[in-house]
Amino acid sequence: MQQTFGNFVEQENGDEYLVIHFSPTSLPLQQRWRNSGLSADFLAEYWSTFFPAHDVSSRNKQLEIKGGINYIANELLENIMKYSYLPADYPVSLGLCLYQDEFKFYARNAIDPDAVENFQVRIQALLAEDTQTLYLQQVEQNAANAKSIGSHLGLLTMINDYNAQLAWKFETISQDPEIIVVTTMVQLAL
Amino acid sequence: MKVKGDTYQVTYDLEKAIVAFRGKVRLWRATDYEPIIQLLNEVAIAAPQKITLDLRELEFLNSSGIDILLRFVIKIRNQQSSQLVVWGGETIPWQEKSLSNMERLMPAGFQLDLV
Numbered sequence: 001m002q003q004t005f006g007n008f009v010e011q012e013n014g015d016e017y018l019v020i021h022f023s024p025t026s027l028p029l030q031q032r033w034r035n036s037g038l039s040a041d042f043l044a045e046y047w048s049t050f051f052p053a054h055d056v057s058s059r060n061k062q063l064e065i066k067g068g069i070n071y072i073a074n075e076l077l078e079n080i081m082k083y084s085y086l087p088a089d090y091p092v093s094l095g096l097c098l099y100q101d102e103f104k105f106y107a108r109n110a111i112d113p114d115a116v117e118n119f120q121v122r123i124q125a126l127l128a129e130d131t132q133t134l135y136l137q138q139v140e141q142n143a144a145n146a147k148s149i150g151s152h153l154g155l156l157t158m159i160n161d162y163n164a165q166l167a168w169k170f171e172t173i174s175q176d177p178e179i180i181v182v183t184t185m186v187q188l189a190l
Numbered sequence: 191m192k193v194k195g196d197t198y199q200v201t202y203d204l205e206k207a208i209v210a211f212r213g214k215v216r217l218w219r220a221t222d223y224e225p226i227i228q229l230l231n232e233v234a235i236a237a238p239q240k241i242t243l244d245l246r247e248l249e250f251l252n253s254s255g256i257d258i259l260l261r262f263v264i265k266i267r268n269q270q271s272s273q274l275v276v277w278g279g280e281t282i283p284w285q286e287k288s289l290s291n292m293e294r295l296m297p298a299g300f301q302l303d304l305v
Contacts, residue, residue: 033218037197037250067283074216074252081218136294142257143264150220151257161287 005123006167008185011106016050017097018043020077024084024092024109036077043096044070050098068162068188069096069103075154076107076184082150084109088179105186113178116170123168131159164188191232193225198248200226207238214250223258230262237271245289246279246305256288260295267296280304 020039024032044066053059073094080092088110095106111119125134135156142148158164165187173179191202198213209230217223233241243259251259266274276292278285286304293300 030218037214037216063281064283067287070250071252071284074250078216078218078252135291139257139260139291139295140264143261148220151254153257154253157253157256157288161284 001170001172003120003170004168005120006127006185007165008167008169008183009104011095011097011104011183011185013095014097014099017095018046019093019095021091021093023089024081025086025089029081032081033078036074036081039077039094040070040074043073047096047098047103065190068164072105072158072162072164072186072188075158076105076186079154079184080107080109083111083115085112085115085180088177090173090179090181101190103188103190105184105188107184107186108181110173111170111180111182113180116180116182119182120170126155126159126166131156135160158186162188191229193229200229202229202233204236206242207233207236207240208242208244209233210244211248211251213248215248215255216250216252217254220254223254227258230258230265234262234265234269237269240273240275241266242275242277244277245285246277246282248279248285249282251284251288256291260291263292263295263300267299270299273299273301275301275303278302278304 047069048062048066051058051062051065053062073096076094080094084092090110092109097104135153138152138156142151155166159166167185169183171181173181191204193200195215195217198211198215201210203210263274266272274296276289278289280286289302293302
């Protein structure tokens with residue numbers, strides 16, 4: 001079974017791409033978390049080579065691209081680590097591909113089958129509703145509930161603050177045991 | 191008051207009512223943010239006439255961190271006791287993109303200076 005939301009495009013790696021691939025169960029999350037920041041910093045620095053700075057305008061462009069990659073990669077890795085369904089013991093990955101006019105990120109992880117429906121409702125809201133309004137509503141909701149866990153702002157900031165386009169693919173990899181894998185695609189225009 | 195982590199530091203100058211953030215903040219659990227939340231709560235309770243958030247050296251903040259700052263803005267807005275000034279770095283990309291949301295949450299008594 002396969003279902004997509006938004007304008008999902010299958011990953012085609014092209015000439016320039018990097019993939020980080022790991023098992024979500026080989027290290028405790030607390031230790032693994034450090035790697036999400038390191039990886040995001042590395043990805044941002046690595047891809048900045050393709051956008052050399054030789055004047056004010058190109059320097060600003062380089063900073064903007066580095067900042068976008070750093071933020072989006074970090075959020076996607078944090079989400080992979082927070083929401084990966086560990087009982088599936090399914091590997092996770094983040095791929096980042098450079099094309100002529102955009103970057104495409106592909107974050108892939110197993111998801112709790114019981115969480116799929118709620119997640120898809122959220123996705124449909126992200127794709128159909130005004131995301132600025134959703135963002136402010138979520139922030140006010142978070143503030144009103146002091147004990148709330150998780151900000152639910154990561155995807156909204158990508159859309160609103162970085163003008164990223166998001167899409168998702170859900171695949172049933174196995175029926176028994178049930179393993180559902182979600183791929184989050186993020187397009188960042190250059 | 192000071193909160194220090196591996197990659198960041200948050201300090202509160204009580205006399206000048208300036209909360210300064212330095213480094214990269216990307217903590218993984220809501221509970222990991224507790225010391226920073228406690229510091230911000232102390233500032234809110236003190237309710238000085240003007241509070242300054244100095245973010246000029248805050249190179250990176252994840253969405254959980256942005257949420258913590260926005261919750262603080264809402265708290266100060268609802269208290270109606272203090273003006274809020276934010277000093278940001280115009281060469282720090284996440285700030286140029288994400289700090290304008292503070293202005294939307296607190297239209298009155300808020301000032302953002304990107305330097």
